Amino acid sequence: xxxxxxxxxxxxxxxxxxxxxxxxxxxxxxxxxxxxxxxxxxxxxxxxxxxxxxxxxxxxxxxxxxxxxxxxxxxxxxxxxxxxxxxxxxxxxxxxxxx
Numbered sequence: 001x002x003x004x005x006x007x008x009x010x011x012x013x014x015x016x017x018x019x020x021x022x023x024x025x026x027x028x029x030x031x032x033x034x035x036x037x038x039x040x041x042x043x044x045x046x047x048x049x050x051x052x053x054x055x056x057x058x059x060x061x062x063x064x065x066x067x068x069x070x071x072x073x074x075x076x077x078x079x080x081x082x083x084x085x086x087x088x089x090x091x092x093x094x095x096x097x098x099x
Contacts, residue, residue, distance in 0.1 A: 025073050031081030034070040038088035041066035046096050067092055 024030060041063050048059035071092075074085035 026078045026080060028080050031073070031078075031085065034073045034081055034085055035088050037066045037070035038074060038085060038092045041070075041092035042088070045092060045094075049096065063092070 025034070044059045044063040044066065048056055048063065051059055067089075070085070071089055073081055074089040075082065077085075
């Protein structure tokens with residue numbers, strides 16, 4: 001399942017999440033990186049409407065990249081992360097207020 005839109009795929013911008021390799025998601029420290037990824041996704045989602053049109057694809061792509069990196073571990077992972085990451089995932093996926 002891919003969250004990328006055509007605008008994201010056409011964007012010349014690259015975004016980075018906090019994961020570059022395989023990590024042990026049962027490690028509590030690693031689960032905090034998933035939380036930070038989802039928090040970053042939430043911020044990108046809130047920023048996107050306020051950006052100038054040429055920068056909006058960057059925000060959408062950043063949101064998508066961060067969601068794809070960590071959402072699976074918020075809904076189907078170890079208890080060490082799933083019991084609290086779901087709230088961050090909900091914020092990252094929700095429509096901004098007024099948007």
